[in-house]
Amino acid sequence: xxxxxxxxxxxxxxxxxxxxxxxxxxxxxxxxxxxxxxxxxxxxxxxxxxxxxxxxxxxxxxxxxxxxxxxxxxxxxxxxxxxxxxxxxxxxxxxxxxxxxxxxxxxxxxxxxxxxxxxxxxxxxxxxxxxxxxxxxxxxxxxxxxxxxxxxxxxxxxxxxxxxxxxxxxxxxxxxxxxxxxxxxxxxxxxxxxxxxxxxxxxxxxxxxxxxxxxxxxxxxxxxxxxxxxxxxxxxxxxxxxxxxxxxxxxxxxxxxxxxxxxxxxxxxxxxxxxxxxxxxxxxxxxxxxxxxxxxxxxxxxxxxxxxxxxxxxxxxxxxxxxxxxxxxxxxxxxxxxxxxxxxxxxxxxxxxxxxxxxxxxxxxxxxxxxxxxxxxxxxxxxxxxxxxxxxxxxxxxxxxxxxxxxxxxxxxxxxxxxxxx
Amino acid sequence: xxxxxxxxxxxxxxxxxxxxxxxxxxxxxxxxxxxxxxxxxxxxxxxxxxxxxxxxxxxxxxxxxxxxxxxxxxxxxxxxxxxxxxxxxxxxxxxxxxxxxxxx
Numbered sequence: 001x002x003x004x005x006x007x008x009x010x011x012x013x014x015x016x017x018x019x020x021x022x023x024x025x026x027x028x029x030x031x032x033x034x035x036x037x038x039x040x041x042x043x044x045x046x047x048x049x050x051x052x053x054x055x056x057x058x059x060x061x062x063x064x065x066x067x068x069x070x071x072x073x074x075x076x077x078x079x080x081x082x083x084x085x086x087x088x089x090x091x092x093x094x095x096x097x098x099x100x101x102x103x104x105x106x107x108x109x110x111x112x113x114x115x116x117x118x119x120x121x122x123x124x125x126x127x128x129x130x131x132x133x134x135x136x137x138x139x140x141x142x143x144x145x146x147x148x149x150x151x152x153x154x155x156x157x158x159x160x161x162x163x164x165x166x167x168x169x170x171x172x173x174x175x176x177x178x179x180x181x182x183x184x185x186x187x188x189x190x191x192x193x194x195x196x197x198x199x200x201x202x203x204x205x206x207x208x209x210x211x212x213x214x215x216x217x218x219x220x221x222x223x224x225x226x227x228x229x230x231x232x233x234x235x236x237x238x239x240x241x242x243x244x245x246x247x248x249x250x251x252x253x254x255x256x257x258x259x260x261x262x263x264x265x266x267x268x269x270x271x272x273x274x275x276x277x278x279x280x281x282x283x284x285x286x287x288x289x290x291x292x293x294x295x296x297x298x299x300x301x302x303x304x305x306x307x308x309x310x311x312x313x314x315x316x317x318x319x320x321x322x323x324x325x326x327x328x329x330x331x332x333x334x335x336x337x338x339x340x341x342x343x344x345x346x347x348x349x350x351x352x353x354x355x356x357x358x359x360x361x362x363x364x365x366x367x368x369x370x371x372x373x374x375x376x377x378x379x380x381x382x383x384x385x386x387x388x389x390x391x392x393x394x395x396x397x398x399x400x401x402x403x404x405x406x407x408x409x410x411x412x413x414x415x416x417x418x419x420x421x422x
Numbered sequence: 423x424x425x426x427x428x429x430x431x432x433x434x435x436x437x438x439x440x441x442x443x444x445x446x447x448x449x450x451x452x453x454x455x456x457x458x459x460x461x462x463x464x465x466x467x468x469x470x471x472x473x474x475x476x477x478x479x480x481x482x483x484x485x486x487x488x489x490x491x492x493x494x495x496x497x498x499x500x501x502x503x504x505x506x507x508x509x510x511x512x513x514x515x516x517x518x519x520x521x522x523x524x525x526x
Binding site: 049331334335338342352354356357359361373375376377379388389390391407408409410411412414415416418419 | 450453454456457459460461462463465467468469470471493497498500501502504505506
């Protein structure tokens with residue numbers, strides 16, 4: 001007979017213990033039902049980790065799209081470095097491996113009293129717990145003239161997919177010497193370094209294919225995330241190609257004229273060959289309609305369970321939430337989703353609770369072989385999520401360190417999307 | 423008694439293997455390992471980021487303690503390790519090492 005080492009014994013009895021602590025539910029008792037609305041990073045992660053946590057929880061994920069294209073890494077597509085197909089993920093594994101029911105529909109209304117969600121086809125889903133991961137919406141009227149029709153001429157490309165493809169096509173067909181205008185949004189918005197990563201990677205494309213092209217960033221802000229790292233990289237990689245104009249210089253962007261592809265500020269009008277307009281943002285529409293957002297337009301939550309501060313029994317994760325230092329990033333959404341899933345599983349099954357660990361890790365490209373990274377840990381303090389430990393790359397890092405970060409970023413993408421969709 | 427323990431072990435083993443890499447339930451190591459999974463694949467396919475699957479419990483523990491002590495070579499891992507207690511490091515190392523012995 002095999003003799004077990006102490007460690008093997010410990011590990012395996014640990015597994016047996018896990019089984020013993022899993023949901024205590026009588027045979028024949030109905031499973032607890034959790035509905036997750038939104039199949040982006042936050043929603044898909046909640047669904048997966050809830051389903052994997054307890055066999056006694058029945059998970060339904062509501063998502064209109066058949067596939068999800070990640071906004072992170074989509075700037076590589078704009079630079080011609082990665083096909084959009086490589087950024088696109090299906091939900092099959094969530095059903096096949098975790099038994100999640102994926103309903104491809106749109107949630108139209110939530111009734112927290114009846115605990116039901118109404119879908120666009122008129123059907124309703126009942127739930128014991130609801131998780132809403134609505135992502136972002138654009139603020140209506142934030143920029144005069146920037147409506148749905150204008151978005152087809154001057155794409156935002158801030159929800160990846162068709163808009164990203166459109167912007168890439170425009171960049172490809174732009175003549176050398178043309179002006180690319182990027183309108184950067186006011187805080188807070190999804191993925192703070194992303195507009196500036198976009199400018200960097202579009203510049204790398206121009207450098208290869210249209211070396212006389214220029215990039216103008218018209219910012220709603222007077223400073224931006226990791227500004228020293230970006231401006232150092234722009235001087236090193238793309239001297240004279242990228243100009244950044246803060247709001248204090250321009251008065252801010254006030255209007256868009258899609259007919260002439262012009263961006264209008266308080267003091268001047270800039271006519272673009274290609275314009276990428278990223279508007280002001282708020283929590284997704286459903287969060288607004290369901291009373292989950294406060295006057296800021298974003299959703300306050302309990303920082304331990306991610307339960308809505310406004311609507312008990314409804315949890316929120318991802319870009320739509322506010323309440324502290326966590327930025328709106330895919331990594332944060334994933335981290336919040338796990339904490340939320342474990343908290344719900346513990347509540348529904350009576351299993352043990354452990355302190356959650358919340359992180360953000362971010363890789364940002366300055367050029368195809370030059371990336372920087374940061375790492376932040378968070379914990380709940382006085383009802384808010386507070387940054388506890390924070391590290392970010394330094395300007396003086398060697399090119400080899402940056403090359404390694406660019407390679408690590410590719411590995412991160414593979415592992416991260418596997419964690420969410422695989 | 424030996425048989426009973428053996429049965430418990432065998433049952434636990436089968437259930438461990440039958441659960442996915444994301445299985446968390448009420449196991450602290452599994453919940454902490456969910457954080458690892460955001461960057462490290464737990465199915466042995468890591469690329470670009472150093473794999474953690476296949477490392478034994480002792481190596482994982484000593485690596486985490488080294489990351490906690492210094493931000494070189496990775497301040498990402500330094501930040502993660504700084505946020506974990508000794509018990510949490512032991513717990514996650516035990517869980518991840520067990521995944522390595524039984525890759526899904």
